Amino acid sequence: MCLAIPSKIIELDDIMATVEVGGARKSISLQLMPEDVGMGDYVLVHAGYAIQKVDEEAALEAHRLLREIALQMEAEGALHDPFDDEGYVIPPSMPPI
Amino acid sequence: MADMADKQESAQESAQESTKAQALRLSRAIAVANAKIGRPVNLMEVCGTHTVALFRHGIRALLPSGIRLLSGPGCPVCVTGIPDVEAAMALARMPGVVLCTFGDMMRVPGGKLNLFDAKADGADVRIVYSPLDALNLAMDNPDLKVIFFATGFETTSPLVAATLMQAQDKVVENFYVHTVHKLVPPALAALLGSGEVKIDGLILPGHACTITGTVPFEFLAKEHATPSIVTGFGPLDILEGILMILNQIVDGKPSVDIQYRKMVRPEGNPKAQEALRKVFTPADAYWRGIGTIPESGFALKEPYTKREAVAALGPVDIPDYPEPKGCACGEVLKGLKLPTDCKLFGKACTPDKPVGACMVSTEGSCAAYYKYGGEL
Numbered sequence: 001m002c003l004a005i006p007s008k009i010i011e012l013d014d015i016m017a018t019v020e021v022g023g024a025r026k027s028i029s030l031q032l033m034p035e036d037v038g039m040g041d042y043v044l045v046h047a048g049y050a051i052q053k054v055d056e057e058a059a060l061e062a063h064r065l066l067r068e069i070a071l072q073m074e075a076e077g078a079l080h081d082p083f084d085d086e087g088y089v090i091p092p093s094m095p096p097i
Numbered sequence: 098m099a100d101m102a103d104k105q106e107s108a109q110e111s112a113q114e115s116t117k118a119q120a121l122r123l124s125r126a127i128a129v130a131n132a133k134i135g136r137p138v139n140l141m142e143v144c145g146t147h148t149v150a151l152f153r154h155g156i157r158a159l160l161p162s163g164i165r166l167l168s169g170p171g172c173p174v175c176v177t178g179i180p181d182v183e184a185a186m187a188l189a190r191m192p193g194v195v196l197c198t199f200g201d202m203m204r205v206p207g208g209k210l211n212l213f214d215a216k217a218d219g220a221d222v223r224i225v226y227s228p229l230d231a232l233n234l235a236m237d238n239p240d241l242k243v244i245f246f247a248t249g250f251e252t253t254s255p256l257v258a259a260t261l262m263q264a265q266d267k268v269v270e271n272f273y274v275h276t277v278h279k280l281v282p283p284a285l286a287a288l289l290g291s292g293e294v295k296i297d298g299l300i301l302p303g304h305a306c307t308i309t310g311t312v313p314f315e316f317l318a319k320e321h322a323t324p325s326i327v328t329g330f331g332p333l334d335i336l337e338g339i340l341m342i343l344n345q346i347v348d349g350k351p352s353v354d355i356q357y358r359k360m361v362r363p364e365g366n367p368k369a370q371e372a373l374r375k376v377f378t379p380a381d382a383y384w385r386g387i388g389t390i391p392e393s394g395f396a397l398k399e400p401y402t403k404r405e406a407v408a409a410l411g412p413v414d415i416p417d418y419p420e421p422k423g424c425a426c427g428e429v430l431k432g433l434k435l436p437t438d439c440k441l442f443g444k445a446c447t448p449d450k451p452v453g454a455c456m457v458s459t460e461g462s463c464a465a466y467y468k469y470g471g472e473l
Contacts, residue, residue: 003146003304004252004304004307004360029229029259031259031262031263031372032255032256032259032366032368032369032372033368034366034367034368034369044304044307044360046252046253046256046304047199047226047227047228047253047256048226048227048228048229048230048256049227049229049255049256049259051252051255051307051308051366051369052307052360052362052366054359054360055359058359058360061331061359065330065331069153072153
């Protein structure tokens with residue numbers, strides 16, 4: 001429920017941004033960001049809002065962990081691709097991230 | 098290309114090997130600390146993502162038998178009360194209303210039915226990824242009344258506050274919320290204050306603390322002398338968090354500290370905190386299976402009160418349903434019972450046919466225990 005995923009900013013438009021994670025893109029709000037962000041920065045995204053900047057190393061480490069979980073779920077026979085069509089790792093019956 | 102793939106694979110293997118070596122080192126250090134303490138230690142995690150991660154990474158197998166892990170009220174979906182689900186269904190059944198919510202709320206049992214049943218019955222209930230999706234739906238459909246059924250702890254409530262601020266700025270008159278947000282610190286205060294369960298240390302929620310920082314949790318150390326560590330979700334994060342708690346017990350110096358420094362700052366996210374203060378005021382809230390906890394939820398402040406769906410569009414008829422008979426969710430949420438201690442567990446109550454809310458959400462304690470086969 002409270003899972004947040006580090007995502008890379010690839011486009012900026014006022015208080016909105018486009019982020020990329022797992023090869024897919026998503027439009028998110030920067031309204032709650034306590035600091036300025038730029039292109040290429042990683043932000044922690046939860047349910048359509050960036051909530052904090054994270055450094056690249058921490059972001060990539062979190063992605064590795066999520067990928068491991070995704071593979072594990074595939075091995076467990078998860079019914080659909082753990083990278084859903086929005087590119088977010090969503091276990092089968094988990095709420096939106 | 099094949100070379101490169103081989104190299105990548107071997108790099109990944111060596112990374113895994115080093116994770117394993119580090120995990121074993123932490124596991125040994127935990128055993129040493131537990132021996133120094135010389136008695137069993139009860140640790141509680143209060144985040145559903147931790148509940149699942151403990152199983153997924155096989156953490157229990159790396160801990161000495163003297164460390165007992167309890168799951169607390171860590172899933173906002175599970176603690177949503179029957180009357181709140183009933184109110185959501187009653188709102189969704191109103192003509193011209195669309196009720197939007199997160200996917201996991203759909204299967205939470207009300208008195209008899211859930212939101213999927215209401216939808217099958219003709220109510221317009223939609224799953225959204227973000228409260229912003231609900232706001233956009235309201236803007237695109239001025240003739241409809243769009244309600245966001247808002248659940249979640251401090252990670253999620255600021256997003257709903259921000260969405261309400263936008264609705265206000267953009268004068269979107271047909272956007273409402275049915276908020277059942279919960280606050281983590283008052284629940285922990287109630288739990289520790291009750292003295293019903295002995296908790297030696299708390300594994301605090303990584304992402305909720307991204308918003309709150311550690312200040313709202315300081316009372317855990319100051320008033321309850323309970324070591325508390327904000328912990329990440331990887332296997333090494335969790336083991337390190339547990340070791341930090343044990344070291345505090347050994348030293349006899351309880352404090353609130355952060356293991357998850359990559360993501361959590363002591364001050365949290367001031368902008369999100371400001372959004373919460375602007376839109377919400379603390380209010381008593383009903384936690385399923387636990388009861389009403391003072392100031393553990395949110396009510397809307399002016400000028401947002403007009404967007405409280407039940408007040409604005411109601412009254413709604415909410416029948417008085419009792420908690421399901423035999424369901425031990427309340428005791429499970431308080432750490433008094435393990436899911437496997439419940440008579441209904443795995444028999445009358447399964448993820449396919451949940452009786453209690455802890456079996457509904459994938460991050461509920463009962464669902465996690467069921468999926469991973471009891472206490473591993």
